[in-house]
Amino acid sequence: xxxxxxKSTPAELLVLxxxxxxxxxxxxxxxxxxxxxRYAEAFDLTIPEWRVIAVLGRxxxxxxxxxxxxxxxxxxxxxxxxxxxxxxxxxxxxxxxKDARRQILSLTSQGENVHARIAPIALESEQRLLxxxxxxxxxxxxxxxxxxxxTAKGL
Amino acid sequence: xxxxxxKSTPAELLVLxxxxxxxxxxxxxxxxxxxxxRYAEAFDLTIPEWRVIAVLGRxxxxxxxxxxxxxxxxxxxxxxxxxxxxxxxxxxxxxxxKDARRQILSLTSQGENVHARIAPIALESEQRLLxxxxxxxxxxxxxxxxxxxxTAKGL
DNA sequence: TGCCATTGGTTACAGGTGAAACTAAATCTG
DNA sequence: CAGATTTAGTTTCACCTGTAACCAATGGCA
Numbered sequence: 195x196x197x198x199x200x201k202s203t204p205a206e207l208l209v210l211x212x213x214x215x216x217x218x219x220x221x222x223x224x225x226x227x228x229x230x231x232r233y234a235e236a237f238d239l240t241i242p243e244w245r246v247i248a249v250l251g252r253x254x255x256x257x258x259x260x261x262x263x264x265x266x267x268x269x270x271x272x273x274x275x276x277x278x279x280x281x282x283x284x285x286x287x288x289x290x291x292k293d294a295r296r297q298i299l300s301l302t303s304q305g306e307n308v309h310a311r312i313a314p315i316a317l318e319s320e321q322r323l324l325x326x327x328x329x330x331x332x333x334x335x336x337x338x339x340x341x342x343x344x345t346a347k348g349l
Numbered sequence: 350x351x352x353x354x355x356k357s358t359p360a361e362l363l364v365l366x367x368x369x370x371x372x373x374x375x376x377x378x379x380x381x382x383x384x385x386x387r388y389a390e391a392f393d394l395t396i397p398e399w400r401v402i403a404v405l406g407r408x409x410x411x412x413x414x415x416x417x418x419x420x421x422x423x424x425x426x427x428x429x430x431x432x433x434x435x436x437x438x439x440x441x442x443x444x445x446x447k448d449a450r451r452q453i454l455s456l457t458s459q460g461e462n463v464h465a466r467i468a469p470i471a472l473e474s475e476q477r478l479l480x481x482x483x484x485x486x487x488x489x490x491x492x493x494x495x496x497x498x499x500t501a502k503g504l
Numbered sequence: 505t506g507c508c509a510t511t512g513g514t515t516a517c518a519g520g521t522g523a524a525a526c527t528a529a530a531t532c533t534g
Numbered sequence: 535c536a537g538a539t540t541t542a543g544t545t546t547c548a549c550c551t552g553t554a555a556c557c558a559a560t561g562g563c564a
Contacts, residue, residue, distance in 0.1 A: 218377040222378075225374075264365070322504065342478060414542060450543070
């Protein structure tokens with residue numbers, strides 16, 4: 195009978211709970227919220243600020259632009275985060291002799307302190323998330339994520 | 350020599366680009382932005398609105414609360430999205446005889462139309478994202494994501 | 505050298521978003 | 535059945551975010 199082989203329409207195929215972009219969004223939100231909850235109140239840090247600290251912690255002396263590249267945040271977000279961090283004495287900005295538009299940024303000792311205290315919390319959160327995956331699966335995840343990240347860059 | 354075996358401190362281990370929550374966030378953002386760009390201007394739809402349409406398309410007759418559960422949006426987001434959709438005549442709300450607080454929601458024919466036109470775009474975007482993965486890898490991804498989603502629910 | 509395009513960064517503005525307060529209806533409890 | 539509690543949904547408020555406009559410094563280049 196012909197109708198038994200009728201193809202499903204796209205609208206019928208689109209099941210939100212199975213839709214990859216949706217699942218990624220939900221997962222990312224759950225994870226971000228859980229982690230943010232652990233340091234937001236304790237350190238009064240937003241996610242962009244924390245990213246700036248994380249990258250400056252490992253690579254001091256970057257400019258705002260370089261931070262934007264390293265964190266994939268746009269320059270406005272970086273500007274705001276840096277402004278607040280300088281304000282709270284967690285980041286120090288010193289002028290760049292070569293180019294007066296730039297500022298060389300690095301963590302103050304207070305900033306280092308925050309970094310040192312948050313890092314273990316962040317890593318522990320990551321481990322908790324990965325707890326349900328064995329070493330092999332973690333490798334798979336790593337590979338797949340890397341692949342998807344590249345693909346997603348080109349739309 | 351002793352110092353050669355010194356353990357790295359957590360702060361040194363935390364490399365933003367390798368940090369799973371960060372990678373998930375970047376990936377989710379890239380994907381959401383790419384897809385949103387394809388329908389936002391064409392249909393004047395926000396992501397929350399589009400989620401409401403997606404879920405009502407397959408399951409008409411839900412209440413706002415049920416939509417919130419199905420989409421994992423909070424009730425404020427659902428309320429706003431539904432208000433705009435009702436306003437643009439894409440969703441119809443009719444009173445629930447049993448409970449005057451609730452409204453039974455479903456797509457209008459205009460809403461159905463939008464749903465039917467967006468679904469293929471959404472599915473095609475998903476396929477593009479998955480283009481770099483073979484069938485086996487897609488299965489792996491599916492499994493891993495499911496696992497992580499469950500884990501992430503409990504923090 | 506003087507003009508123009510580019511670049512680093514900030515400001516302004518318009519929406520989006522979550523938490524909490526609020527309203528109204530329903531349900532529970534004595 | 536009255537009052538207290540819970541539930542569905544909306545509104546408010548304060549904040550976050552992205553885009554675009556802007557400003558100042560730099561780097562071509564004629």
